[in-house]
Amino acid sequence: MKSRVARLKSISIEYCGVCNYRPMAASLALAIRAATGIQAELIHSREMGAFEVRADGRLIFSKGQSGRFPEETEILASIRSPEEG
Numbered sequence: 001m002k003s004r005v006a007r008l009k010s011i012s013i014e015y016c017g018v019c020n021y022r023p024m025a026a027s028l029a030l031a032i033r034a035a036t037g038i039q040a041e042l043i044h045s046r047e048m049g050a051f052e053v054r055a056d057g058r059l060i061f062s063k064g065q066s067g068r069f070p071e072e073t074e075i076l077a078s079i080r081s082p083e084e085g
Helices: 022-036 072-080
Strands: 011-016 041-045 051-055 058-062
Touching: 011 022, 022 041, 022 051, 022 072, 051 072, 058 072
Parallel strands: 011 041
Antiparallel strands: 011 051, 051 058
């Protein structure tokens, strides 16, 4: 079974610029790059409070849904987990 990282093409982090979440998004992007070699795209959102992480367009974390910010370890675990199906 291949890991998701082996097949992953893109990771994006959408963040609220008004809320000054860019530093947190940039820090997470650095952790992702260090762990996987993939450069995450940072996307400035116009949605207040936004902080969402997507892998190949699939939502893997949403601050709006969870009510909190992600831990680096949980994002990395989600990215590294085996492909489903």
